[in-house]
Amino acid sequence: MSPSRPQPQKPTRERILDAAHELMRTLGLSRATTKEIARLAGCSEAALYKHFAGKEDLFVAVLSERLPRLTPLLHRLVLDPGGRTVEQNLTEIARQATLFYAESFPIAASLYAEAKLKSRHDAAMRELGTGPHMPIEGLDSYLRAEQSAGRIAATADTFAAASLLMGACAQRAFAYDPAGTVGAPPPQDVDDFAAALAATLLAGISG
C-alpha cells in the first residue's frame, strides 16, 4: 500500500456520495453533472450506474444519507429535559437548528428548481416519517412537554412559538450568507443569535 494514504481507499459508493454532496453544495444541483461527480470521485461515469439507478436516485441517496438530522436532539429533550432551564434548552435548540439549516438549506432549496425531483424526495421523506415540517413539530412537542411540567405558560401557543424559533433559524440561512462570499454576512455569531432568540421568545416584547 502507498504510505501517503492511511486507508487504501474508501468504498466507491461512499466516494460518489461525497463527491455528489460536495458538488451540490458548491456548484448547485443543475451543474452537478455525472461527469463532474465521476471526476471528483475518481471513477468513471459508468461506475455511477453500477451503484445508483440514475442521477435522481443518487441525489435522493445524498439527501437521505448525507444531510444531518435535527430530530434526535429534540426527541431527547422531550423525553428528558435534563437539569437545565427552558431558556438553556431553547438556546441549545436554536444553536443546533441554525447550524443545521446553514448546512442543509442550500441543497434542500435547490430541489425547488426540479419539481419532479422534489416530489420524489418528498415522497421518500414521507415514507421515513420525516420532512421539513418535522423540526417545527418536534419543537412543538418539546414545548408542550414543558407546558405540562408547568415550566412555560399554560396559555402559550406552542405551535406558534415553535414556528417562530425554527423559522428564525431557517431564515438566517436564506437571508444571510454564512460564508459571506456572496450576500450579506449574518450580523452576529451563532451563539449570540441563538441566545437572543430564546430570550426574546420567552420574555416577549410587549411594553
Added chain:
Amino acid sequence: MSPSRPQPQKPTRERILDAAHELMRTLGLSRATTKEIARLAGCSEAALYKHFAGKEDLFVAVLSERLPRLTPLLHRLVLDPGGRTVEQNLTEIARQATLFYAESFPIAASLYAEAKLKSRHDAAMRELGTGPHMPIEGLDSYLRAEQSAGRIAATADTFAAASLLMGACAQRAFAYDPAGTVGAPPPQDVDDFAAALAATLLAGISG
C-alpha cells in the same frame, strides 16, 4: 370589453415575462426552457432574444419585475403606525409576509440550484439596495420606531424579534405546501397563523 379577450393582445415582452414566471413556479427553473416559454407566450424562441439578451437576463427580469415587494408595507408603518395597536400591525405584517413568501419563496429557492445565476441575482439586488435580508431589517426598523414611542419594551431585542416573526412566515412556505399537492398542508389558515405569531411574539411564553 370584448367577450373573449379584453385586450387584443398584451405586448410580447409582457407575455414572455408572464410565461417565464408561470413556468418557473410550476415546473421549476431548470425545466423552464426557452422552447416552453416561447410556446406559452405564443411566440417563437427567436423572439425571446429580441427582448432579452439571454435566458439569464430573462430570469433576472422576472425576478425583479414580477416578484412582489414587501418593503413598502413596512416602510409605511415605520413612517406612520396609524391608529392601530402594535398587535394589529404585527398581525398585518405577518399576514402579508406569509403571502409574500408563499409566492416568492419557491422561485427564490430554485436559484440555489444555479449558483452562477444566484450570484448575478444577488448582485442585481444589492444594486437596488434590497435582498432577502431586507424584510427582517425593515421590520427591525418598525419595531425600533415603536420602541421609541414606548409601545414595546425598552429592553426588547428588536432584531431577534424581527428574525422570529419573518422567519416563521418564510419557513411556512418552506416546511408546508400551500397547495397541499405534494407535502403536508399548513395546519391553519393564514389569518389565524399571523394572529397567533403576533400574539405569541408580544406576550412571550414564559410561565
Added chain:
DNA sequence: CGAGGGTGGGTGAGTGCTCACTCACCCGTC
C-alpha cells in the same frame, strides 16, 4: 489441488436527445 466459470465492480467509447442560441429572411409602419 487446480481448472472452470459465475459474479461484482470497473472501464472507454459511444449515442441520442435536449438545450440555449443564431441566422437569413420577412413584413408592416413611419
Added chain:
DNA sequence: GACGGGTGAGTGAGCACTCACCCACCCTCG
C-alpha cells in the same frame, strides 16, 4: 427604404445514460 419586431430552420455543445468488454476474486467440482 430603413427599421423594429417577428419567424422557421438550423447548430454545436453538453447532458444522462448505455454497451461491450475487462479483470480479480471466490466457489465448485473432477
